[in-house]
Amino acid sequence: MTDETRDATMSIWRGTKTGGRFETYTVPMVEGMVVLDVIHRIQALRAPDLAVRWNCKAGKCGSCSAEINGHARLLCMTRMNTFAPGEEITVSPMKTFPIIKDLVTDVSFNYEKAKEIPAFKPKPKEADGTRRMYQEDIDRVQEFHKCIECFLCQDTCHVIRDHEENKKAFAGPRFFVRLAALEMHPLDTNDRLELIRQKAGLGFCNITKCCTEVCPEDIHITDNAIIPLKERIVTEFYDPLAWVKRRVLSKGAQQPGPGEPEPPSAKA
């Protein structure tokens, strides 16, 4: 069905970091459209200066993150037929990050946090000159590699969304996923637990699971990344029995093998 007579009405945030307001637009829409299509149509017919960031329009680049009716969503993955006919749809930028213009925000907070994470540091090679990983070990971390860095989890995390002051001390769920992928990697030797506890501020997370609820890649951020990291932190810093066990069975830290290059960003 091609139904050009049906209209879509959207209330879209227009403004810059100095301020702005919601403006309402009505444009014709057709069946099969997503919210991003309607925004493009508004750009074409009503507001050519409306700023929106997008790239793939297939839910894989993570560019078009925004808040639709108060839910953190990808604009390109939210179909118009999920709304009631005639409903006014509210679209605003991710409120956790500084606004640049309209729906475009400055997400450089995330890139700064990413720089703080020590890179992968592999174990020494085996006698035959290779490194081996087994499927059962890789299956667990594979989930974390699905992340498209849309930063919707960062946007919805109340630790930084509602408490700006915590941004210095808290990395956010996207980076706990990254840290879990590295910490649970069967070949990695870097110890990031102190960083996870202190600099990344894992203790700030009160596991209310909003990050998991909004993840467009369906990564179980809280259950599979954050909570296992919390348990590792407990073993390392809070569990007296684990402390005694470490003292009794203390082992030296693994070192890179002879001739192994030190990755350039491997310094904790």
Next chain:
Amino acid sequence: MATASGVRRIGDRVERKDLWWVEPLIYVVVLGGFVVYATWASLANGNYYADPYLSPFYSPCLAQNCVHPTLPLLGSWWNLSPAILIVGSPLAFRFTCYYYRRSYYRGFFRSPPACLVPDAPKTYSGETRFPFIIQNLHRYTLYIAVLVLVVLWWDAIEAFNFHGHFGIGLGTVIMVANVLLLTGYTLGCHSARYLVGGYLDSFHKASLRFRLWTYSNRLNVRHNRWAWASLVVVGLTDLYIRLVAMGVIVDPRWIS
């Protein structure tokens, strides 16, 4: 609330149009109701045993003044309700449970009440400071919960014992259902999942721990359902035994 984006200063409103407040309200009603009922039932010190059923709130029964003692460690000097001695351990297990934390932080602390709905508290330190830093000892409450679970399994087996004869009553079915739900909830706990094998980076040379971790994962996927079902049923188990002990209802018995 203002943020660096400036958006909320002007559009200061909750943009969600759904009934986001229903979920935290349910948490307050159900969790609050359970705490009130469990406290009352534990202090009641009566009608907790209807032969052969022992209320889970009073098991293990550790005082001599128990109607049906499990292990009378405390002598006759203990004249308060024996439930006081043990009810704290399952409550501590649930209070520090990762799933319930999500629920009561949303329901009671409104931190946040729902996703993308602003926090009620103005300042926030999460679980980095007292008292919430104590949540890090959840695994110790798990250890105690496992011990209690063993006793509850014994109670469930005893529920088939009608004066030395095998029997099945409605109470037997309820007690078995209760202990099965508690087992599913306990073994799927995030700490259990970690302790049985999740702490490993490589499972290749730890096949038993890998299997245990896999089984715990299967339960953990629906940990929320196990949590709610076991919470409601443990309360109903106590209520059923209480009503039978009071003579309000007669326990239907199919084999006895």
